[in-house]
Amino acid sequence: MDNKIAAVTMRNITKRFGPTLANDKVWLNIYRGEILALLGENGSGKTTLMNMLSGIYFPDEGEIAIDGKPVVIRSPKDAFALGIGMIHQHFKLVDVLTAAENIVLGLPGKLDLKAASRKIKEICDTYGFEVDPDQKIYDMSVSQKQTVEIVKVLYRGADILILDEPTAVLTPQETDKLFAVLRNMRDDGKAIVIITHKMHEVESLSDRVAILRHGQFIGDMPTKSTNAQEMTNMMVGHPVTLNIDRPEPVDPHPRIEVRDLTVRDIEGTVKLDHVSFTANSGEILGIAGISGSGQKELLEAIAGLQPVESGSIEYVDDSGKREQLIGKDPFAIQEMGVALSFVPEDRLGMGLVANMDLGNNMMLRSYRKGRGIFTNRKAPYKLAHQMVDFLEISTPSVETPVRRLSGGNVQKVLVGREIANAPSVLLTAYAVRGLDINSSYLIYDTINSQKMRGVAVIYVGEDLDVLLELCDRILVLCGGKVSGIVPGRGAKKREVGMMMTKLGGEADE
Amino acid sequence: MNNKTKTPLFHVSRRAALPWYKTWAIRGAALLLALVLSGIITSLVTGEDPFAVYGAIWKGSFGTTRKFWVLLQNIAMLLCVSLAVTPAFRMRCWNLGAEGQALIGGLASAACMITLADKLPNWAVILCMIVTSLLAGAIWAGIPAFFKARFNTNETLFTLMMNYVATQLVAYYCVVWESPKGSGTIGIINPKTQIGWLPQFPSQKYLLNVVVVAVVCVLVYIYLNYSKHGYEIAVVGESERTARYVGIKVEKVIIRTMLLSGAICGLAGLLLVGSTNHTLTTTIVDGRGFTAVMVSWLAKFNPVWMILTSFLLVFLGRGAGEIATKFGLNRSFGDILTGIILFCIIGSEFFINYEIKLTRGAGKEG
Numbered sequence: 001m002d003n004k005i006a007a008v009t010m011r012n013i014t015k016r017f018g019p020t021l022a023n024d025k026v027w028l029n030i031y032r033g034e035i036l037a038l039l040g041e042n043g044s045g046k047t048t049l050m051n052m053l054s055g056i057y058f059p060d061e062g063e064i065a066i067d068g069k070p071v072v073i074r075s076p077k078d079a080f081a082l083g084i085g086m087i088h089q090h091f092k093l094v095d096v097l098t099a100a101e102n103i104v105l106g107l108p109g110k111l112d113l114k115a116a117s118r119k120i121k122e123i124c125d126t127y128g129f130e131v132d133p134d135q136k137i138y139d140m141s142v143s144q145k146q147t148v149e150i151v152k153v154l155y156r157g158a159d160i161l162i163l164d165e166p167t168a169v170l171t172p173q174e175t176d177k178l179f180a181v182l183r184n185m186r187d188d189g190k191a192i193v194i195i196t197h198k199m200h201e202v203e204s205l206s207d208r209v210a211i212l213r214h215g216q217f218i219g220d221m222p223t224k225s226t227n228a229q230e231m232t233n234m235m236v237g238h239p240v241t242l243n244i245d246r247p248e249p250v251d252p253h254p255r256i257e258v259r260d261l262t263v264r265d266i267e268g269t270v271k272l273d274h275v276s277f278t279a280n281s282g283e284i285l286g287i288a289g290i291s292g293s294g295q296k297e298l299l300e301a302i303a304g305l306q307p308v309e310s311g312s313i314e315y316v317d318d319s320g321k322r323e324q325l326i327g328k329d330p331f332a333i334q335e336m337g338v339a340l341s342f343v344p345e346d347r348l349g350m351g352l353v354a355n356m357d358l359g360n361n362m363m364l365r366s367y368r369k370g371r372g373i374f375t376n377r378k379a380p381y382k383l384a385h386q387m388v389d390f391l392e393i394s395t396p397s398v399e400t401p402v403r404r405l406s407g408g409n410v411q412k413v414l415v416g417r418e419i420a421n422a423p424s425v426l427l428t429a430y431a432v433r434g435l436d437i438n439s440s441y442l443i444y445d446t447i448n449s450q451k452m453r454g455v456a457v458i459y460v461g462e463d464l465d466v467l468l469e470l471c472d473r474i475l476v477l478c479g480g481k482v483s484g485i486v487p488g489r490g491a492k493k494r495e496v497g498m499m500m501t502k503l504g505g506e507a508d509e
Numbered sequence: 510m511n512n513k514t515k516t517p518l519f520h521v522s523r524r525a526a527l528p529w530y531k532t533w534a535i536r537g538a539a540l541l542l543a544l545v546l547s548g549i550i551t552s553l554v555t556g557e558d559p560f561a562v563y564g565a566i567w568k569g570s571f572g573t574t575r576k577f578w579v580l581l582q583n584i585a586m587l588l589c590v591s592l593a594v595t596p597a598f599r600m601r602c603w604n605l606g607a608e609g610q611a612l613i614g615g616l617a618s619a620a621c622m623i624t625l626a627d628k629l630p631n632w633a634v635i636l637c638m639i640v641t642s643l644l645a646g647a648i649w650a651g652i653p654a655f656f657k658a659r660f661n662t663n664e665t666l667f668t669l670m671m672n673y674v675a676t677q678l679v680a681y682y683c684v685v686w687e688s689p690k691g692s693g694t695i696g697i698i699n700p701k702t703q704i705g706w707l708p709q710f711p712s713q714k715y716l717l718n719v720v721v722v723a724v725v726c727v728l729v730y731i732y733l734n735y736s737k738h739g740y741e742i743a744v745v746g747e748s749e750r751t752a753r754y755v756g757i758k759v760e761k762v763i764i765r766t767m768l769l770s771g772a773i774c775g776l777a778g779l780l781l782v783g784s785t786n787h788t789l790t791t792t793i794v795d796g797r798g799f800t801a802v803m804v805s806w807l808a809k810f811n812p813v814w815m816i817l818t819s820f821l822l823v824f825l826g827r828g829a830g831e832i833a834t835k836f837g838l839n840r841s842f843g844d845i846l847t848g849i850i851l852f853c854i855i856g857s858e859f860f861i862n863y864e865i866k867l868t869r870g871a872g873k874e875g
Contacts, residue, residue: 017522018523330755332756349750350748350750356743363740365755373737374736375735375736377735
């Protein structure tokens with residue numbers, strides 16, 4: 001491997017955004033026939049670096065060479081001409097077109113869908129994809145859409161592939177499939193870069209890891225010669241423990257009782273089908289399921305944001321008094337004296353106001369307080385200052401708009417505000433999605449401390465490993481139905497994975 | 510084939526927030542550039558001395574005491590309509606119906622003056638004028654707001670169409686109330702009794718409007734920045750989903766804010782009819798409903814900056830008129846100069862938000 005010419009050499013790459021140094025003299029080699037895992041905390045500059053390779057940003061300083069020849073990449077088109085293709089976290093597909101149409105979209109030359117379909121089939125056979133060229137995008141699952149994105153890039157002749165957190169939206173089974181394909185492509189001599197936060201994926205998939213911290217290149221090494229602990233320490237810059245605490249439930253008694261909850265979306269599709277369960281105080285109830293199995297509707301129904309077709313959601317207070325939550329909006333629920341906190345999946349679009357600063361975002365929950373027509377502006381800013389200290393939010397000031405913060409810090413602002421309410425029920429959706437190790441553990445600790453306070457926590461997650469380590473009980477959703485509720489202690493990953501794809505989880509064979 | 514690609518000479522990147530004095534230096538430079546540019550164009554196209562033209566523009570607003578008060582009055586009225594649209598704009602609700610809302614407010618005032626003059630004492634007529642004009646403006650904005658909140662109709666088109674309805678209504682009543690008969694216009698209302706004429710400060714005819722609008726400006730500023738309603742408006746404008754998430758009733762906020770917006774427009778109509786003109790025509794609002802959009806945007810929806818932007822637009826407009834008469838130039842020439850100045854000022858915002866970086870060692874290294 002030593003004498004090979006690198007497919008991509010990035011030398012001395014520097015990129016600034018205003019005063020922030022996103023990449024600071026980074027050196028990186030990418031080789032053919034190898035899967036490179038690019039690791040780093042949020043805001044360490046991984047995506048920025050890869051965006052410069054795929055022509056989205058232009059570096060302030062430094063050079064890029066492909067197969068030893070210096071090149072200039074000014075646009076994604078230049079990148080494609082050099083065989084570089086990037087698969088982003090957010091797919092860029094036209095919903096009403098078929099897979100084949102999406103794949104040839106924007107290519108020069110005559111439109112020959114038949115020839116295109118043939119070529120797509122060829123690519124699929126080579127690497128083990130499953131794509132129906134004539135299927136419309138809107139009929140596809142998230143993983144199928146991702147496959148189309150990858151085929152699109154290959155179709156254009158890319159042999160250097162960059163995948164930005166490709167497994168964030170996949171089930172364990174889908175992830176395995178994707179990894180098999182990536183290995184096939186590697187064996188075919190392609191260069192593959194994968195950005196991920198999940199250590200076990202790095203260990204099982206990659207050949208080499210490269211680590212960035214605060215925009216600087218820290219080091220690279222063969223995956224075989226390192227381990228999760230060492231990589232994490234390099235990313236963070238100091239030793240960290242990788243175990244998630246799971247304290248025993250504190251005096252659990254029913255807090256939220258959901259009975260036969262049925263929800264339809266605007267189009268009339270059933271999103272939740274007679275869902276029943278109880279969430280106890282002092283306990284973390286995990287919700288597992290393929291994305292789109294009704295998790296969003298379930299949380300929003302409890303929070304008073306989702307119209308319900310039938311069923312009941314009752315809140316049980318400490319004295320055993322029951323209150324129906326259905327038919328009440330979040331303000332009415334708050335007025336009832338139910339301290340219900342909700343960390344939604346869409347942080348900037350729903351939980352926070354992206355263009356407002358930290359203080360004003362803290363005010364979202366408290367602005368009604370006090371008599372008179374004026375808002376109290378001092379208290380929320382004071383709270384913002386406390387949150388910045390307590391949760392180690394890195395921000396220039398509390399007057400900074402939250403959209404300028406990195407993903408992890410945005411989440412800390414949101415979680416901080418929601419727990420400042422002293423909730424008795426805490427709903428969280430994908431609380432650590434896109435967060436680095438350090439921030440994730442801070443969030444787990446915060447959730448655990450709420451559990452110890454006697455809060456009923458409902459934790460919707462996508463990383464099964466985390467769900468199995470953190471939750472006291474796990475409710476598995478499958479197509480809007482409850483596939484089963486298993487105790488978190490002793491549950492098997494495979495078993496829960498099966499329940500996610502099939503009601504009850506028993507396989508046919 | 511890749512040898513031909515050259516390193517680009519420059520690339521654009523986003524700036525961090527600049528200190529206030531730098532942003533104002535950029536804006537000042539833009540204004541200077543605008544003056545130099547329009548000076549060059551003036552001498553090239555008309556052969557006039559650019560300094561004489563600038564002088565005339567200045568005199569158009571500050572030449573005489575009377576011109577100065579006309580300037581103030583025009584600023585006040587433009588500012589009033591701009592203040593009206595701003596709460597809606599902050600909510601990202603594009604109320605382009607200020608023209609019609611002010612006109613319908615004016616119609617309500619005129620109706621009171623004409624029909625109640627011989628039935629009620631002067632103070633009662635004025636009270637009726639105030640109530641009905643504010644109400645009329647509010648209703649005119651409330652109709653599109655109701656449909657937006659209820660059926661998610663497009664408020665831009667709806668409010669625009671309401672303008673035409675208002676104009677036609679006023680045109681109709683101009684004939685009904687025409688005086689003298691056959692003129693097709695209303696003429697000065699109650700010229701002898703002066704019933705329904707808003708009281709004036711003894712020293713200055715236009716002072717009342719200026720004072721009223723100044724008070725409204727302060728109130729709107731406080732309402733938007735410090736009240737609970739103002740906070741709700743900002744949240745709904747930024748993200749309706751976030752608003753619902755914290756239990757704000759979005760429909761209610763939309764209707765409430767549009768009612769306020771319309772009511773302030775109605776106030777503008779009241780001032781135009783009851784204080785400034787004492788008559789009603791279909792063009793009495795004079796396009797301010799649309800100029801207000803620019804005033805509000807230029808000031809980034811800040812009521813205090815809007816004093817400055819409405820001054821700028823009125824000043825340029827008066828100047829354009831002055832050079833048209835003084836140099837015998839077409840009035841459009843003044844508009845060209847206004848266009849150049851606005852282009853430079855708005856364009857300067859780009860350089861405040863972005864910087865252009867020259868690439869070092871372009872195209873060398875190999």
